[in-house]
Amino acid sequence: MIEIKKYICIGCPVGCPLQLEHEKDRIREVTGNECNRGAKYARQEFTDPRRSISTTVQISGALRQRLPVKVSGAIHKDQILEAARKIHELKVMAPVEIGQVLFKDFLGEKGIDVVACRSMKRIAEAMTACRTKKHRRSKAGKPE
Amino acid sequence: MLGRVEKKYGVVVVGGGPAGMGAALGARDCGEEKVLILDREPEAGGILLQCIHSGFGMHYFREELTGPEYAERFLQKVIDHDIDVLPGSYVSGVAVDSGGSKKVRIMSESHGLITVETKSVVLAMGCRERTRGAVRIPGTRPSGILTAGLAQKFVNLKGYLPGKRIAILGSGDIGLIMARRLTLEGCRVEGVFELMPYSNGLTRNVVQCLEDFDIPLHLSTTVAYVHGRDRIEKITVAPVNPDLKPDMSRAWDVPCDTLLISVGLIPENELTQNLGIGLDVVTGGPLVSSTLETSMPGMFACGNVLHVHDLVDYVTREAMLAGRFAGEWSKGVRRPKDNIRLVPGDNVRYCVPHTLSPEREHTIHLRCKAAMKPCKIRVGSLMEKKLRFVFPAEMIMFKIKPDLLDKFHGDTLRIDILPLEKGERVD
Known part of the structure; x- marks a missing residue:
């Protein structure tokens, strides 16, 4: 089953609304990003979201x-x-x-x-x- | 040296935050040997000491540092450059004699009332927060209402928690950072209420400080009433109409014991005003020439006292420049007066500096009034620069080359931010 996860890109102040299409753990496509940073960010957030504390x-x-x-x-x-x-x-x-x-x-x-x-x-x-x-x-x- | 003060200096810097330290280093760089930093807090470092989150230094150090780390690196440089630092000292006034030499009156915890003579002064007092009074929230006046930055100081420096159930008015970055900070300290943050239809903070902070912890952000909503006699007990919040007036028919109550206010910053210019230095009504900071000199000769300004910056790295860069010119001044260098006035035009809220000289390259800082994307900046008829976007919360910076200004024969240069025309594209 194909599901969609939504993120807001944090790369710059534009804050593109990102949509990540995935089938279980497999990423199919990232849309909504105006630049490469958005796709990279969505992939990272989906597979291994990390934060500094x-x-x-x-x-x-x-x-x-x-x-x-x-x-x-x-x-x-x-x-x-x-x-x-x-x-x-x-x-x-x-x-x-x-x-x-x-x-x-x-x-x-x-x-x-x-x-x-x-x-x-x-x-x-x-x-x-x-x-x-x-x-x-x-x-x-x-x-x- | 820490705690040392002598009678005569070339440059005295008022304020020991990032701007003050940057200015002092700038003055030393241009060869001025006698530099003093004054700070009213028990240690230099300014607001960086309480900003324990990371995100500082990406431009200057090329690595992500926390506020205290950024401050310590600079303080170490200051001490290595043999700059005197006098913490616990408050500047009560500056007197200027006919020869242009300045006498700075200082109330110092360790030295009592003293006067220091100097050739030039750099104002680097930073800014402070707008308070409840500035946004006029109706209701009672109980305890438990404080600005986000004050709460930050209590939590990060003093070890006090301001309360347990927190509501936050305004989505400025300090408010967002404090929402996360207090959550980590075990408090419950009920929500962030923002008058405008967009957040005033960085997207990164909205995501990492609110969404990560499921803290709701209510846009186009404001605090309409404060309840509680001795301690705040609850607030009434209401969505606002397009005229920004609360719609009380849709209001609801939020129980809380603390209300944090994060609604903007104002440059702290009492000292500047007492000296009769001309201020810009939009920035709240002094009017400055391209050497960052105020209307009083030999008196310079930089950092948030001049205009509120987004990043400390930009403050550092500006401060080093101001320090360099202050050092030059104290060594007797007098540059020709600026002859081009810079004025904000369409969709430009302000620009700094206020005047330019064709003798060197300038970095212009400006802020737009409304978001626009894509767009272009037009500087008189001299140049155009296309941008993917502009936002009021993000400072815009660009350089003007001296050869362009050389060709300019007017005395007023107008800066506009305009939408792209048909067929124009951003590369």
Whole structure:
């Protein structure tokens, strides 16, 4: 049976509406694209949609309370939420260097690590003590 | 050096974001040795530090970086070039004496009230977000209503979550990015509501920040009322008629504890205005010559304080240029005044710079009023350039060669974006 999947191309601001005709796993045709990028994108999205992900983790001993991190390679689209949850369990201590691997072969996939997106220096204990105590993740948004 | 400040400089840069760092490096490149960057935050880097998503640096570094990575690479360059950086410092004013030398008044966390003398200044204060007040949403005034960028700062830098059930007004890129960001942090995003019939963000962000997480995007819909006494409890949203007025007969309620506003950016020009520098009413930034010099001699501007850019890479390029001219100025180079005025014509909202000189090549930045495809840009009778498309959300850039301007004898050059005529095709 021939089925059609619809995508919007993200290659440029035109955003061509793409239609991908397929028979189970076999791609028959991509239509609606004004340039080659559209066809390539639809094929990629159909066979193996991947996303890069970045988030933050808790850091202590630094000027900021959160350290930005990213996953070094694109992961499968369906794994995004699971990945984010796993990364959030990480806790790191300053100092951290940019590019430092915080979690190797994350998700069991070789070469896909969680890395720090910036360096953070260690600052004096006295300065962080009051910050970390008071500034736990707040429960804001709960109407009293 | 980080934290060092002396009495005299050649170039002082106000703002330590991508524009400020780019300008400082540009000034150093042209041989100016005494350069100072001032930033009001505890560390330089500007808005990049909270933009933890990737998508930066594709043009400049030829690789996709996150905001903090882009900032750190630049900060490292700044430090390697022996540029002084003073974070935690706020510029309260600039005085100019009859000789053209400028005295910058600074309130600094580490040095107190100080005055620094300089020959030229680069304004690189960036922009800020339009708030609820700017779009006038009726209803109560509870807590829990904040701009998307502020929420981004809370989540990514401070580690606070603004709420658990989020509604977003406006489909600007920051709003879209925050929809994904808060979903990853475990919040529920109820929907994004956009007044216009199209999204204001990149298609890429609509797909990867909303569709990937099944977050609904309601086009031609706006927030018509805010409910809640102390904390926001729900909003009433309504589709809008073609006149953009909400149709209350089709309205519905959306429960939420947080409303994020992502409805555009305004260049932050209080300092500029206090100095009496001429502003462009459309961009909200200063009027600049082709050397990115404002109406005050020796005072330059670049980045989002000049006009809001789409990509940080473009900010960097513009800033380096402004820095180079600021450095030249401080070394005593005076270029001949521009003699061609650039004016926006059909379907052109604005163009920057505002004047040109035939002595060198120029990159013109402009934005269109309405989407058009295909089309052509016409610059007076000098040149025509065909384009596959133009969109208001995407800045258009093109170069004008000096030999073209040499042939031009008028004083006003008009730029139009026109539909293609019959028989014309885009290659």
